[in-house]
Amino acid sequence: MKLQQRKSSFVISFFILLLFWVVFSGRFDLFHLSLGMISCAIVAWFVSDLSIPNPRPMGILRLWFNFFLYFPWLIWQILLANFHVMALVLSPNMMERIDPHILRFRSRIRDELGLVTFANSITLTPGTITVHISAYGDLSVHAIDKDSAAALPGEMEARVARIFGE
Amino acid sequence: MDTYILYSAMVLSVFMAIPLYRSVVGPTVKDRIMGVNAIGSKTTVLLIMIGFIFGRVDMFIDIALAYALLNFIAVLAASRYFHKRKGLYQEMNR
Amino acid sequence: MTMETVLSVKPFLAVLVSLVVIPFIVVSRTQNMRESWTFIAGTIKFLLVLSMLPLVLKGKSVVYTVVQIFPDLGIAFRVDAFGMLFALVASSLWIVTSIYSLGYMRGLDEHSQTRYYSFFAVALSATIGVAFSANLLTLYLFYEMLSLATYPLVTHHQDRSARTSGRKYLFYILGGSIGLALPAMLITYHFTGTLDFAAHGVMAGHVNSGLALVLSLMFLFGFAKVGIMPMHSWLPAAMVAPTPVSALLHAVAVVKVGAFSVVRVFTGIVGVDTLATFHINEIICTIAAITVVVASLIALSQDELKRRLAFSTIGQLSYIILGVGLLSASGMTGGMLHIAMHAFGKITLFFCAGAIFCATGIKNISQMKGIGRQMPITMTAFLIGSLSVVGLPPCGGFISKWYLVVGTIESGQMLLLLVLLGSSFLNAAYFFPVFYNAFFLSEPEMTFENRVEEAPIWCVVPLTITAGISMVLFFYPQPFLNLAKLAVQSINGG
Amino acid sequence: MKLIGKLTIFLCGTLLIVFANKFPDFGDPHSPAATHLSPYFIEHTMADTSVPNIVTSVLADYRGYDTMFETTVILAAGLACFFLLRLPEEEEKEIYFRHVPTGVTIRIEECGAAPEDSEVFQRIDSQWVPCDIIIRSTSRLLIPFIQIFALYVVAHGHHSPGGGFQGGVVLGAAVILFAISHNLRTTVAKIGEKSAAIMSAAGVFIYAGTGALCLVLGESFLNYGALAPILGTDRVMARSHGILIVEIGVALAVMSVMIWIYYNLSSAGKQDEGL
Amino acid sequence: MIWQLDLIILVLVIVCAIAAINVKDLLSAAILLGAYSFLLCLLWAIMGAVDVAFTEATVGAGVSTVFCVAAVFHTTRRTTD
Amino acid sequence: MNLISALLIAIGLFFFLGGSIGIIRLPDFYSRLHAAGMLDTMGLFLSMAGLALYVLTDFSFANVLVAIKIMLIVVFVFITSPTATHAIVDAGVRAVREPWTKDKKGGNPI
Amino acid sequence: MDFLTVLISRANYWAYIILMMIGLYAMIAKNNLVKKIVGMSIFQTAVILFYVSIGAKQGATIPILLHGHAPETGGNLAHAATGHGTAAVQAVNYINPLPHVLMLTAIVVGVATLGVALALAIKVYKEYGTLEENEINQRLRRG
Amino acid sequence: MVNTLPALVIIVPLLAALVVAAAGFINKRACFPIAVGALSVSFLGAAALLVRVVNTGVAIEYRFAGWAAPMGIVYVIDHLSALVLVVITAVALVNLVSSKQTIDREFKDKEGAFLSLYVLFTAGLIGMTATGDAFNLYVLLEIASLSGYALIGLGKTRAPLATLNYLFLGTIGATFYLLGVGYLYIATGSLNMADLAAILPGMQNSGIVLFAFIIMLSGLFVKMALFPVHGWLPGAYSQSSSAAAGLIAPLTTKVTVYIMVRICLNLFSVDYTFHHLNAGDILVWVAIATIVFGSLSALAQTDYKKMLTYIIIAEVGYMVGGFFLGNRMGMSGAILHIVNDAVMTLCLFMAAGIFLWKTGTEERGDLKGLFGSMPFTMAGFVLAGLSIIGVPPTCGFFSKWYLVSGGIAAGQYAFVAALIFSSLINAVLFFRLFEISYFEPFADHHHGSDKSAGHGGAGAVIREAPMAMLVPFLFVSIMLLVLGIYSGRIVTNIIHFAIPAGVI
Structure with missing residues (x-):
């Protein structure tokens, strides 16, 4: 990795980590803040070549912003799906209602982080679990019943794609 | 409200017996890993609740956080056993 | 003891001198050097011992404490009459034996001579240490040292039979000393609080009769070198050693150390009064008498000369114990004197046996037919030695046996008198066939292919000397007699 | 063996239960344990060391000597695992690569040339592992936060639970997570065995060295008050800072020992491919 | 100290311990040991021993389970008891 | 405020219960994971939210930080939980466990 | 009710005994070495349970001082704390911290022992190809 | 400088x-x-401490972190611990x-780890000896144990299994000890030995204290390999x-015995151990069983080193x-034997090392x-063997002297008999070895490592061990004699002060 890249990656990680430090710490005296600075510097240096592969400060901010927009929707989806699975699990004739099967499809997302986000979102929504994902975006998904499977890839893929600007 | 949290905690710890049952009985190792994972998420909540009961929740958050993070590592390590091919041929595949 | 004491380092030096010489022996390159070192040490030792004789004869005792190990107990030396007697015998005989070993070892071209001379020196140190020890701890220390130093000598040949007999030797000697003598010593120490040899013993008033008996017997059997009957069988076994070893150690040093230790313990620790009060001496005498008779009988049936001598030794040693057990003045004098007299007699016999072996390679009596004519000097010395051991004039053995007989009469033990006389006959009986074979038989089939010559000169000279001394002692027993009388006096009187 | 086991536990259990009945009640505030020694610690910790977390102050100051050896125990365990398991490095006969986009695995024999330093080809273990971007990406994302959290735990041991040991373990766990989600070789390339070993010794050395420094400054061993002139504070604050210093040492030692042990255990001493 | 929770968790802990030594598979034993550590961590927290709980959480979950799994990975899962 | 948090906690507990029951009832471990992983995560999210709200009833800067930290746990769990679930599923696949399906009855329905 | 009080006041001690016996049983009677190691771990934690139970105190809070959060003004914490801290702190309000300190050490020792034991188990497996004690003994007797 | 010696004795090895x-x-x-270098410094420090303690007659107390006794951790160097410290450092050095x-x-490529563990082990033992805190002792015990496991574990092919067993039993022992400390803590609330010793006499009838005594001793018995748990x-x-x-x-079992002595004398009082509990009788019988068992098992071994291990048990x-x-006699004997046996065992194991180095095996026949x-x-x-047998003037004789005297004074004739029996068995064992090495011709061991020695001399060449091994070995064997001769001084000047005045 180029030094320039690494430097900017270092700076970005440093500030993100410092934010977290402040939240963790909750103490704002000079002593603890300087400790925090040092710690963040160490960690940022240690991780600068692996956590943020291609650092673009603006890109990252936009990513986070988009991500926070996506989050409530995801929660809502999860909540809905949760109730669905809940009903499934608690229903007396559960064995009739469930129909586990594996679903395979190819996603159009190309960004690795995007794929991971998508896969995790799929897993987070009850009823579906990502079994496998390839670098090209081939997904196999285990779904507990037909209803859960029906929504895929659907809106979720579109929203994730939007976050990563595709 | 503290009593309410105490009772919630008790209920939660009783719920914990169920994943524990799963991880004790099995039948496969994956079931056990899953059970441990489920215990882990309940424990995280329980730790916070205990913090409330003690009235010192700020002290317990760190534990819960560490717990959540490290539980993940344990589960990952356990399932990693199967990711290596060894799980495929050389061992019984429970 | 109310004797005057003189503080002097001499006893320690006497012990040390043969230890000091060992490194020189080890690094010596040639045989001659080795042997001359041995001689030098022997002479110095003898002179040291001799130099203390006047003092002892004047009734003084020489003391020296090497190191105080326990608050009231240490490694300490004390030269009194009895010790002097024994030391004199041992140190004088070392010189003689050295001469003899020279001839024997060279004659047979034995291996590992360095080791041989070194351990010989250690053994002598230990013997003198036993003789001069002032307390039971020191005695025990040197006793063990002697046992261990003798082991390589006994097993010098490193063959199968040496191994077996070495094992037997250790079993009896170490087993006795660790298993019986050591606990007895510690029990004594616990009850009396001291281990110093005292004129009347230290046990009086501290122990009851049962314990005294048990302790006495433990000591008697524990110092297994004395060869009292159930603990005797190491002695014949140890005869596999080279003859000088058998001679010095099994006629003088080892067995006499056993006898000396037992006597020392009985007189110095248990105490004659205790022995008498609890009638322990009778039991001891009985055991000794049985040993005398049985050993003599066994000796009769042995064909191998050295074995016969060995059983003879067992019997003779018990005379010493018997004499002391009588507790009468004459008896004790006789017992103590017998240490010296028997030593000179028996060593002559062993030298002779060695000389015969050296010259002809014969060990068995039945093969010695006509040998007296080939080796007249040797066999004449043998005659003198056996006369001394049997106790006939004109040899030293007569004097000690005389005192013993007087002692039995004094204490009125007629049965023991009978035993003494009877066993003397037996002694005569087992020595007689030897001369008979040697001088009066010449079987036609018994042919020596080459004409047998006398043994090497270095073998013959010593045995002549000892035989001579044996005879001289009959006419001039004063040094030993005086010492023995002094010793008895200090035990009984004072 | 089973019978002996049952017998033993029956005996011990009975004995223990019999004597357990004599204990003070659970949670009794007037038991000797609660009244003899601990009140001193509770009441004086602020005045003595200015550390509100009593456990930390007792751990690193009142009984700091114990803790030094506790860290040494960890070091000894690391050394022991290394000593027992480590095998000499040997030439690998064949190595495996994966073409990341397609997932095709290639094997390269001794003589063949490896596709060095390429973005597409990725070295993998001889025991095949799936190419799993989910686990890898998530771990990459998490590791910095785990580490910063761990450092926070180390730094705030004075005010909240935690301290050098816990922080060190979490730090070590972060590296272990990296090793699990990627592979051992990558991890060893990042934090070598040598540096792990030296760091673990250095961590304990920081602790013991701080103590020795106090000794040199004329106070008793580990008496951080002696550091006051160096740190430029009063004695009480010097104790507080001294505790922080040794906690950092503990964290360093524990982290590297955990990594070290993991390296050796997970690869059974070869340190090429692990769990 | 919260005795109600304490009792419940104690029962779970004992069950977990018994299971850990009786399960017929070493990997499972390792995982159950991890679960045992989790529960103990709760127990310490309940008794107010926060630092101990923290340590137990980090060690039990993060390290010792991983070590056990690694060891089992390099040995075998088979066990007869 | 308290009421809301109590309600949230109660719903969270309810989800936990559902997850637990799912863990017992569902036929094979792929399907159990749906219950175990997801319902538990949701339960955790809701209870944590309730608890965070409860912290905020006594509003101060420190407590806000506490609430943020509690939610931070949730965030982390949201990242780790699906990954862990995925890892377990993957483990199952690697160990050649056919998922249970209605027609094939593969695996061992327990 | 009486039974319940006894149960509550002793439950921890009994639990520690049970756990300890479980661990001890595993260490003595189990045939598999890793099982024994697991037993050892349980055995050690039982003692930790015992110690932590000693430290527990009815109606007390965790051993971190409540007023430890002194004014956050530039680090001169000590004087602020000594100002009101010592007077306010009552020993009865805080759980006994000493057992916790001791048990931190015990946990560390436990994990260290575990690591070494596992390393040894790996070595044993490399040597004999099995972890069962009776199989190893058989092999030793044969070879 | 002198005041910091107790710290330096352990800190220097630790840092090293x-x-x-x-x-x-x-x-x-x-x-x-x-x-x-570190061990030398430690040894010199220990020697200086011993000299100082003997000269002043007062125990030295060192406060770590500057906290006084019940709060912080203190080291207490009295006659007993100073003596054992000297032994430990000397043997290790x-x-x-x-x-x-x-x-x-x-240990190619692992010398660093080996030496580090070696020094850590020594440091652990030093700390165990010097510490005045019951819990600190546990930590140091674990340090010594852990490094010991590692040192032992990398031996021959069977070593890992044996070490694993050792680890299990060692852990049981250490944990029992820890449990005992816990019982004492629950009863008194203190961890400092002196503090405990001050509190305990007031609660002699407490069941908790009794159990603490039992469980602590059981733990130590496991660690020192007493008969049923050997x-x-x-x-x-x-x-x-x-x-x-x-x-x-040479060190592990001795130091554990030392700790037992320490606990019985200084923690629980003599009064409690011997008069209140009357623990003596039973434990003497256990010891007798150990002696008899150890000796008999040693008799059955063909492997030289294995024989030595059973002798250690005895x-x-x-x-x-x-x-x-x-x-007083018995205790003096026991403490003197700690010293003597450490040196004797060291000598024997060094001999074993030399034999292994020269011949490549440890079978008796080789x-x-x-x-x-x-x-x-x-x-x-031979000197070492004689010392084990108990032949004067080697040191083994004198400790046995005290032990037997103590046995007689206490009226424990069975113990005396067991001692004598064991001595005899030892004699058999060692003379068996001597016989083999003395009588049987030298077999040229080609698997020995010392191949460089000339083969020209046709078997007659004397091939001693390398000087670096031989000189320390001979030094140790001469020490056997020196210790024997000075044993009286050791007892009167040091050990008698270590035993409380109440013991007659």
Whole structure:
């Protein structure tokens, strides 16, 4: 990795980590803040070549912003799906209602982080679990019943794609 | 409200017996890993609740956080056993 | 003891001198050097011992404490009459034996001579240490040292039979000393609080009769070198050693150390009064008498000369114990004197046996037919030695046996008198066939292919000397007699 | 063996239960344990060391000597695992690569040339592992936060639970997570065995060295008050800072020992491919 | 100290311990040991021993389970008891 | 405020219960994971939210930080939980466990 | 009710005994070495349970001082704390911290022992190809 | 300077261990000198402490972190601990010096780790000896144990299994000890030994204290391999490499016995141990069983090192039995035997190391002809054997003297008989070895490592061990004599002050 890249990656990680430090710490005296600075510097240096592969400060901010927009929707989806699975699990004739099967499809997302986000979102929504994902975006998904499977890839893929600007 | 949290905690710890049952009985190792994972998420909540009961929740958050993070590592390590091919041929595949 | 004491380092030096010489022996390159070192040490030792004789004869005792190990107990030396007697015998005989070993070892071209001379020196140190020890701890220390130093000598040949007999030797000697003598010593120490040899013993008033008996017997059997009957069988076994070893150690040093230790313990620790009060001496005498008779009988049936001598030794040693057990003045004098007299007699016999072996390679009596004519000097010395051991004039053995007989009469033990006389006959009986074979038989089939010559000169000279001394002692027993009388006096009187 | 086991536990259990009945009640505030020694610690910790977390102050100051050896125990365990398991490095006969986009695995024999330093080809273990971007990406994302959290735990041991040991373990766990989600070789390339070993010794050395420094400054061993002139504070604050210093040492030692042990255990001493 | 929770968790802990030594598979034993550590961590927290709980959480979950799994990975899962 | 948090906690507990029951009832471990992983995560999210709200009833800067930290746990769990679930599923696949399906009855329905 | 009080006041001690016996049983009677190691771990934690139970105190809070959060003004914490801290702190309000300190050490020792034991188990497996004690003994007797 | 000595005695080895551990990865040649230097400093410090304690007659107290006794951790150096400290450091130093070549050969590329663990082990023992805190003792015990496991574990092929067994039993022992400390803590609330000793007399009837006593002693018994729980010792010690065995075998059991003495005398009082509980009688019988068992098992061994390990078990019986005789003589004997037995065992294991180095095996039969080929080594070996048997004036005799006297004074004739019996068995054992090496011709062991020695001399060449091994070995064997001769002074000047005045 180029030094320039690494430097900017270092700076970005440093500030993100410092934010977290402040939240963790909750103490704002000079002593603890300087400790925090040092710690963040160490960690940022240690991780600068692996956590943020291609650092673009603006890109990252936009990513986070988009991500926070996506989050409530995801929660809502999860909540809905949760109730669905809940009903499934608690229903007396559960064995009739469930129909586990594996679903395979190819996603159009190309960004690795995007794929991971998508896969995790799929897993987070009850009823579906990502079994496998390839670098090209081939997904196999285990779904507990037909209803859960029906929504895929659907809106979720579109929203994730939007976050990563595709 | 503290009593309410105490009772919630008790209920939660009783719920914990169920994943524990799963991880004790099995039948496969994956079931056990899953059970441990489920215990882990309940424990995280329980730790916070205990913090409330003690009235010192700020002290317990760190534990819960560490717990959540490290539980993940344990589960990952356990399932990693199967990711290596060894799980495929050389061992019984429970 | 109310004797005057003189503080002097001499006893320690006497012990040390043969230890000091060992490194020189080890690094010596040639045989001659080795042997001359041995001689030098022997002479110095003898002179040291001799130099203390006047003092002892004047009734003084020489003391020296090497190191105080326990608050009231240490490694300490004390030269009194009895010790002097024994030391004199041992140190004088070392010189003689050295001469003899020279001839024997060279004659047979034995291996590992360095080791041989070194351990010989250690053994002598230990013997003198036993003789001069002032307390039971020191005695025990040197006793063990002697046992261990003798082991390589006994097993010098490193063959199968040496191994077996070495094992037997250790079993009896170490087993006795660790298993019986050591606990007895510690029990004594616990009850009396001291281990110093005292004129009347230290046990009086501290122990009851049962314990005294048990302790006495433990000591008697524990110092297994004395060869009292159930603990005797190491002695014949140890005869596999080279003859000088058998001679010095099994006629003088080892067995006499056993006898000396037992006597020392009985007189110095248990105490004659205790022995008498609890009638322990009778039991001891009985055991000794049985040993005398049985050993003599066994000796009769042995064909191998050295074995016969060995059983003879067992019997003779018990005379010493018997004499002391009588507790009468004459008896004790006789017992103590017998240490010296028997030593000179028996060593002559062993030298002779060695000389015969050296010259002809014969060990068995039945093969010695006509040998007296080939080796007249040797066999004449043998005659003198056996006369001394049997106790006939004109040899030293007569004097000690005389005192013993007087002692039995004094204490009125007629049965023991009978035993003494009877066993003397037996002694005569087992020595007689030897001369008979040697001088009066010449079987036609018994042919020596080459004409047998006398043994090497270095073998013959010593045995002549000892035989001579044996005879001289009959006419001039004063040094030993005086010492023995002094010793008895200090035990009984004072 | 089973019978002996049952017998033993029956005996011990009975004995223990019999004597357990004599204990003070659970949670009794007037038991000797609660009244003899601990009140001193509770009441004086602020005045003595200015550390509100009593456990930390007792751990690193009142009984700091114990803790030094506790860290040494960890070091000894690391050394022991290394000593027992480590095998000499040997030439690998064949190595495996994966073409990341397609997932095709290639094997390269001794003589063949490896596709060095390429973005597409990725070295993998001889025991095949799936190419799993989910686990890898998530771990990459998490590791910095785990580490910063761990450092926070180390730094705030004075005010909240935690301290050098816990922080060190979490730090070590972060590296272990990296090793699990990627592979051992990558991890060893990042934090070598040598540096792990030296760091673990250095961590304990920081602790013991701080103590020795106090000794040199004329106070008793580990008496951080002696550091006051160096740190430029009063004695009480010097104790507080001294505790922080040794906690950092503990964290360093524990982290590297955990990594070290993991390296050796997970690869059974070869340190090429692990769990 | 919260005795109600304490009792419940104690029962779970004992069950977990018994299971850990009786399960017929070493990997499972390792995982159950991890679960045992989790529960103990709760127990310490309940008794107010926060630092101990923290340590137990980090060690039990993060390290010792991983070590056990690694060891089992390099040995075998088979066990007869 | 308290009421809301109590309600949230109660719903969270309810989800936990559902997850637990799912863990017992569902036929094979792929399907159990749906219950175990997801319902538990949701339960955790809701209870944590309730608890965070409860912290905020006594509003101060420190407590806000506490609430943020509690939610931070949730965030982390949201990242780790699906990954862990995925890892377990993957483990199952690697160990050649056919998922249970209605027609094939593969695996061992327990 | 009486039974319940006894149960509550002793439950921890009994639990520690049970756990300890479980661990001890595993260490003595189990045939598999890793099982024994697991037993050892349980055995050690039982003692930790015992110690932590000693430290527990009815109606007390965790051993971190409540007023430890002194004014956050530039680090001169000590004087602020000594100002009101010592007077306010009552020993009865805080759980006994000493057992916790001791048990931190015990946990560390436990994990260290575990690591070494596992390393040894790996070595044993490399040597004999099995972890069962009776199989190893058989092999030793044969070879 | 003198005031910091108690700290330096342990801190210097600790720091050195850290430096060595790092140096093992940087510059391997630096490791050995550092380790030797540290142990020398420690030894000199211990000797200075002993001299000072003997001269002043007052125990030295050192406060770590500056906190006074019940709060912080203190070291207490009194007569007893100073004596044991000197023994530990001396044994560790001598063995280290003599085993340089062994280390280089057996632990290639791991010298740093080995030396570091070695020094850590020593530091652990030093700390155990010096500490005045019951819990600190546990931590140091674990340090010593852990490094001991590692040192033993990398031995012969069976070593890992044996070590694992050792680890299990060692953990049980240590945990029992910890439990005992916990019981004491629950009863008194204190961890400091002096503080406990002040509190305990007031609660002699407490069941908790009784149980603490029982469980602590049981734990220590496991650690010292007393009869029913001795199983780990023979395997572990006989399988280890000679450099490690020479350190661990002489010290571990002795230091554990020392701790037992310490706990019985200074923590629980003499009054409690001997009069209130009357623990003596039972434990003497256990010791008798240990002695008899150890001796008989030793008789059955063909492996030289294994035989030594059983002898160690028997010797533990000597010490435990002697101590629990409960009188001054017996206790003196037990404490003196700690010193003597450490030196004797060191000597024997060094001899074993030399035999291994020269012949490549440890079977009894392979000692053939060694008297001829290496007379100096064998002289030392004979001396050690005689000392174990108990022949004067070696040190073994004098400790046995005290022990037997104590047994007689206490009226425990069975113990006396067991001692004598064991001595006899030892005589058999060692003379069996002497016989083999003395009578049987020298077999040329080609598997020995010392191939460089000339083969031209047709078997008559004397091939002694390398000087670096031989000189320390002979030094130790001469120490056997010196200790024997000075044993009276040791007892009167040091050990008598270590035993409380109440003991008659």
